[in-house]
Amino acid sequence: MIPRVVARNLGKKLRSHNAQRSLTFQDALISGWKNLGSSSHHWVLKDVSFEIGEGECLALVGKNGAGKSTLVRLLGGLLTPDEGRLTVIGRVAAVLDPMATFHEEQSGRENVQVAFAIAGLDTKTCAKQFERIVDFSELAHCIDNPVRTYSQGMQLRLALAVALHTGPEILLIDEALSFADDLFQEKCFRRIRQLKSEGCAAIIASHDLADIIPQANRALLLESGRVVAFDYSEIVRQKYSSLSTEVKSRSELIAAARKRS
Amino acid sequence: MPITELETPNAQYLKTGHLAGDPVLWRVTSVDPTRSWRQVFSLLALLVDRELTATYKRSVLGTAWALITPLLQLFVISFTFHSVLGTHIEGYASFTFLGLMVWNWFQSSLIDATGCVVKNHRLVNQPGLQREILPAVSISTQLIHFVMCLPLLLILMNYADGISVGPTIVWLPLLIVLQFLFTLGLSYPLAALNVRFRDTKHILGIVLNLGLFLTPVFYSAATFPQHWLFLECNPLTGLLASYRGVILYGQAPNFSSLALITALTFAGLPLGALMYKIRSMRFLEDL
Numbered sequence: 318m319i320p321r322v323v324a325r326n327l328g329k330k331l332r333s334h335n336a337q338r339s340l341t342f343q344d345a346l347i348s349g350w351k352n353l354g355s356s357s358h359h360w361v362l363k364d365v366s367f368e369i370g371e372g373e374c375l376a377l378v379g380k381n382g383a384g385k386s387t388l389v390r391l392l393g394g395l396l397t398p399d400e401g402r403l404t405v406i407g408r409v410a411a412v413l414d415p416m417a418t419f420h421e422e423q424s425g426r427e428n429v430q431v432a433f434a435i436a437g438l439d440t441k442t443c444a445k446q447f448e449r450i451v452d453f454s455e456l457a458h459c460i461d462n463p464v465r466t467y468s469q470g471m472q473l474r475l476a477l478a479v480a481l482h483t484g485p486e487i488l489l490i491d492e493a494l495s496f497a498d499d500l501f502q503e504k505c506f507r508r509i510r511q512l513k514s515e516g517c518a519a520i521i522a523s524h525d526l527a528d529i530i531p532q533a534n535r536a537l538l539l540e541s542g543r544v545v546a547f548d549y550s551e552i553v554r555q556k557y558s559s560l561s562t563e564v565k566s567r568s569e570l571i572a573a574a575r576k577r578s
Numbered sequence: 579m580p581i582t583e584l585e586t587p588n589a590q591y592l593k594t595g596h597l598a599g600d601p602v603l604w605r606v607t608s609v610d611p612t613r614s615w616r617q618v619f620s621l622l623a624l625l626v627d628r629e630l631t632a633t634y635k636r637s638v639l640g641t642a643w644a645l646i647t648p649l650l651q652l653f654v655i656s657f658t659f660h661s662v663l664g665t666h667i668e669g670y671a672s673f674t675f676l677g678l679m680v681w682n683w684f685q686s687s688l689i690d691a692t693g694c695v696v697k698n699h700r701l702v703n704q705p706g707l708q709r710e711i712l713p714a715v716s717i718s719t720q721l722i723h724f725v726m727c728l729p730l731l732l733i734l735m736n737y738a739d740g741i742s743v744g745p746t747i748v749w750l751p752l753l754i755v756l757q758f759l760f761t762l763g764l765s766y767p768l769a770a771l772n773v774r775f776r777d778t779k780h781i782l783g784i785v786l787n788l789g790l791f792l793t794p795v796f797y798s799a800a801t802f803p804q805h806w807l808f809l810e811c812n813p814l815t816g817l818l819a820s821y822r823g824v825i826l827y828g829q830a831p832n833f834s835s836l837a838l839i840t841a842l843t844f845a846g847l848p849l850g851a852l853m854y855k856i857r858s859m860r861f862l863e864d865l
Contacts, residue, residue, distance in 0.1 A: 332863065341777040390862065393705030394608055397859045404607045409705045417704040420628050422635045431628060434621040435707050437613050489705065 318370040321407055321487050321518035322392060327365040328400030329387055329542075332358045361387045362542045365401070369520065369535065372513045376533035376550055377522040378557060383539040385522040389413060389491045392520060407486025407518070410436060412493040415476035421465035425456060428464055429479055436483040446482045453504070454478035473497055481508045488512065488519040495525050506532050530554045613708065622711060622718060629719040644723040645730055648678050655796045667798055669739030672826060675731055677795035680821055683724040684761055684814065685786045690716035691765035692772045692779050695858075699865045709858045710851065713765035717758055724754075735826070744828030753820055753831065760813065760843045766850035770857035773864045794818055813839035 339345040362384045369375045377385045390396045391403060393411050418432040429450060433443040451457050454474040456467075464472060473496055480488065488509065494502055509519050509532070523529040530536060536553035538546040546553045613621075634640045652675050659665040659674075667673050691713035695702060698712055735741040772778040793814045802809065809815050816835030823829035 340775065342775050342781065343777055345775070391606075394606065395703065395705060395862050397606055402607075406608075411705040413705070414700055414703045417700045418707075420632065422632055423628060427624075427628070427631075431621075431624045434617070434624050435704060437617055437706060439617065439620065 318372075319406070319516075320368055320370045321373075321405070322520070323368045323404040324392075324401065325366050325403075326401035327362055327388075327391060327398045327403055328360055329362040329384075329391060329396060330358045330399045331361045331387070360542055362391070362398075362539075363400075365539075365542075365544050367537055367544070367547050369518050371516040371518060373535060374509065374513060374519040374521065374533045376526075376529045376536040376553075377520060377539065378524070378526055378529065378536055378553070379539035379545075381524060382541075384542040385524075385539060386413075386491055387542075388539070389489050389520065389522050392487075393489050405487065408437065408484070409487045409489060410480040410483045410485030411489035411491075412476050412480045413489065413491045415469075415473045415493055416464075417476075418479075419464050419472065419476070422463055424463055425460040425467070425475055429475070432476075432479045433483060436485075438483060442484075450475075450478045450482050453482065453508070470496075470498070474501060477501075477505055481505065481512065485512065485517055488517055488521075490519070490521045492522055492524070494521060495523050495528065502528065526554055526557060618708065618711065621708075622714060625711065625715040626718045626722065629715060630722065633719075641726070644726050648675065648682060648727055649730070651678050651682075659796050665797060667801075669735070669741055669826065671738040672731060672735040672741060673798070673822065674796045675727075675734055676821060676825060677818060679724055679727045679731065680757070680814075680818055681790060681793060681795045683720050684757065685790070686723070687717040687720040687761045688764060688768065688786065689779065689782060690720065691761070692768040692782055694765075695769050695773050695861060696776070696865065702861055702865065709861070710766075710854065713762060713769050713854075717761050717765065721754070721758065731825070741826055743825060746824045746828050746830055749820075749824045749831050753817065753824065756836065756839060756843065757817060759847055760817075760839055763843055763846035763850045766847075766854035770854045773857070773861055789814075811838075813842050 339348055365384075365388065367375070377388060379385050387396065389411075390413065391398055392405060393409055393413065394405065395413075418435055419428045420431070423431075426447075429447060430440065430443055433440075433446075451460050454471075454477070456471060456475060459467070459471070464475075467475070473493060477490075477493060477497065480490070494505060497505065509517075513519060521529055521533065530550045530553075533550040535548065536546070536550040537544060538553050538557055546556045548556075630641070634643070652671065655674055655678070656670060660670050694712040694716050695709070701707060701712070702709060732743065735743070768778060768782060792808045793812055794809065795818070799809050799815050799819065816832070816837075817839050819835055820831035824831055
């Protein structure tokens with residue numbers, strides 16, 4: 318199997334800046350060039366090792382602040398690790414911030430073109446995939462309207478549709494799927510399964526295990542930036558539920574609430 | 579494609595894991611297919627189009643502002659210097675208008691490019707985007723304004739000053755490319771610095787204000803017989819003289835006067851780009 322992502326002992330230090338840190342030359346001069354550095358730092362990620370190959374789907378799970386987003390940003394090349402080694406092989410498509418590549422004043426159509434160009438694809442590929450993207454995102458009625466008139470859900474659908482149709486070899490999704498409605502989520506997972514069969518590796522960060530675990534082959538459980546478990550997703554799910562009984566998945570909470578009422 | 583490329587730089591650490599003491603830049607190996615120049619240019623074109631849409635979408639006169647602004651500037655400056663102070667230069671209107679076009683392109687590019695990373699903080703959050711393209715987008719957008727003013731300049735030359743364009747105009751693209759690269763070399767460090775210190779942009783505004791007066795935009799460097807240091811050391815002096823020679827006076831550019839700006843470009847561009855590259859690893863933390 319061809320590896321897509323290989324991470325060895327990854328560590329990321331984030332400098333925590335206090336409010337007094339100088340953000341302008343004016344502040345810096347007044348404070349005598351003192352508050353320039355970071356007051357302290359802490360390791361957001363430490364000793365993270367895993368690998369994932371073609372046709373696999375990795376679920377990144379953990380509580381808020383466990384380091385999921387930082388890890389996804391490292392994989393996307395947006396941050397560099399302070400420790401360890403990272404190899405990423407293949408073209409990356411990502412939905413970290415749904416509005417990242419979109420401009421409010423431009424129409425959905427124009428924004429899709431820009432998103433394709435950022436992904437390194439030419440206008441021909443874009444034209445070929447365009448109908449499918451419109452179809453997938455269910456935005457046929459307003460694709461020529463400015464994106465600022467879209468609801469957040471529509472923006473999310475368009476962003477996901479673009480990412481899933483740029484022919485990615487590595488797909489990074491940070492929480493975005495958790496915000497989509499169930500039907501659209503299912504549609505995305507169907508498309509992801511198809512991409513996997515074409516050799517794509519998917520890495521999906523989520524705090525909601527119930528949604529993501531059944532779709533993933535493997536799962537990486539993070540707790541305060543350390544890997545608690547990296548294993549087949551079912552095994553990780555068992556560890557996770559034994560680790561924190563108070564944290565339940567969304568669907569479990571809803572079920573519990575229904576029972577009470 | 580993938581596995582063979584994996585062999586060379588990474589085979590060692592895939593086996594051994596962590597290697598201490600190596601530069602941060604080498605810790606990540608990305609075998610993302612590189613973008614061809616064509617892809618970079620098409621992205622540049624799309625982002626420039628986006629920038630123009632954003633600037634003019636909701637203004638009544640739209641792109642006409644690109645022409646109105648320098649014309650009003652020209653009016654103010656010719657009134658002050660030509661009518662009140664009595665500067666005597668042949669064909670003052672086209673002389674100053676060309677100077678203003680070049681200066682405005684330089685100044686607006688630099689100010690825009692300095693703020694480009696902060697302005698596009700969401701775009702910077704997207705994997706796959708070459709962040710090096712952002713300052714180039716600012717400069718290219720302003721280049722469109724420069725080019726839009728060219729017909730206006732020709733009209734001014736013809737009707738106000740009776741000058742016609744000679745064949746030396748073929749040198750114009752070379753000058754434009756040179757100014758583009760020179761501005762880009764300055765933009766990279768400024769854009770990176772502005773992410774860390776947000777008042778870089780304000781300081782730059784003041785410096786550029788001074789720069790306008792230290793550059794022969796509405797006066798001629800030739801009127802100063804003594805060699806003034808600020809004119810000699812100003813890379814734009816030679817560039818402006820070449821622009822004027824090429825368009826107004828039908829002279830081929832004087833390459834010795836372009837030597838300074840060329841040298842600065844060749845030294846500054848790689849250095850600035852490297853600094854931007856290194857600082858860009860920290861953009862997300864400082865934004």
